[in-house]
Amino acid sequence: MKLDKLLKHRAIIWLLLAVNIPGTIYGYIWYGNQLVYTAANYPNWLLPFVPDSPTASLFFTLALILLLYPPRTTAGITVRALIEALAVVTSVKYGIWAVSIIAAGGYQGGSIVWQDWMLMTSHAGMAVEALLYARFFVCRKMLPLALLWTLLNDTVDYSYGVYPWLPRVLTDDVPQVRTFTFLLTLVSAAAAWLASKGVHSRRAQ
Template sequence: MGISFFWSRAFLLDRRFLWLLFMVNLIGTIYGYIWYGHQLQVTAATKPGWMLPFVPDSPTASLFFTLALLYLLFPPGRLSKLASASRLVIEALAVVCSVKYGVWAVVMIFAGQAQGDVLNWQHYMLVASHLGMAAEALLYVRFMKARLGALAVATSWLFLNDTVDYTYGVYPYLPNELEDDIVTVKWFTIGLSAASFLCGAMALSFRKRS
């Protein structure tokens, strides 16, 4: 059994592995919302309520992927047009959000370290989990129904999220060392939204060829 087996259809769609992946993502999503708890409280106390959904970026990304896994675990039969469109958008959000925030978190952690932040075991746990987010999204996109149009809709959400984050200051907490680089972080984040769309589009292209 070669290493390629571990990204084969037989392995990735094995129900035992899908359930394991579902539980890992569900637990990670819950942990992520807890991790954002303080920022959510501060935002609720100082900002309009409509900004709250824009605060917890990574756990919302893993929530979308967790929902996408349910479609693989329980393949739906004939769906209405609305339900079918909802599935396409959820899967597209699972892909672009997971790629974006998986990469974003890792870059911010090491950018902070480069400017003097001291990393601990939690940082490395976050690095591993966020790289896993990006990797699983790109591995599973070939089993999803999402198309280019749905990816474009999902990427519009990313750009809206970026606009709210850096206009109203509800972006995720950064290492203290990066607070004076917020303009650079902003443009990197916006560029990463576009790059996530391109990664998703390339993955869809690969799906068609295979």
């Protein structure tokens, strides 16, 4: 397919890296205030569970690098598969989640400023690129582990209150957001499974 050939072109992958690496860094900066607040008010072991979207972007960035420079050892291929599985599930999940939450906040009367439009665009891009590249990944056997990790992240977020800060108008809708988040994790894992279908039969690793 022409699209597959285009997406696998090294120049295109490097272009995506040029976008995703700064985006990932910016994402962690965006979470800076919440990370500082969490460190001051919660046990430090909760900190890795706070910056959900940039961590998803980090997984996808690593997956792109491993697509450019695939490991050859059995252990390396296993690590690659796990990173790719986490990249697809979490990028689809948090990409859709961010767009949905910002839109829901606007629907309930919250203001949507230019930063919100930027975030919706970038997060939609996260989900799209993950689904497009899943066909080239060797992640399918690791998707159950990625699903379990993402469900664990959801459980920690909503059990300890370290979920991403919501628009002010949604602060009384946390139970509904929690339900949506868990359901979206399941949907994202299913989408990742379908998008990666057939990879292992086409590629011998």
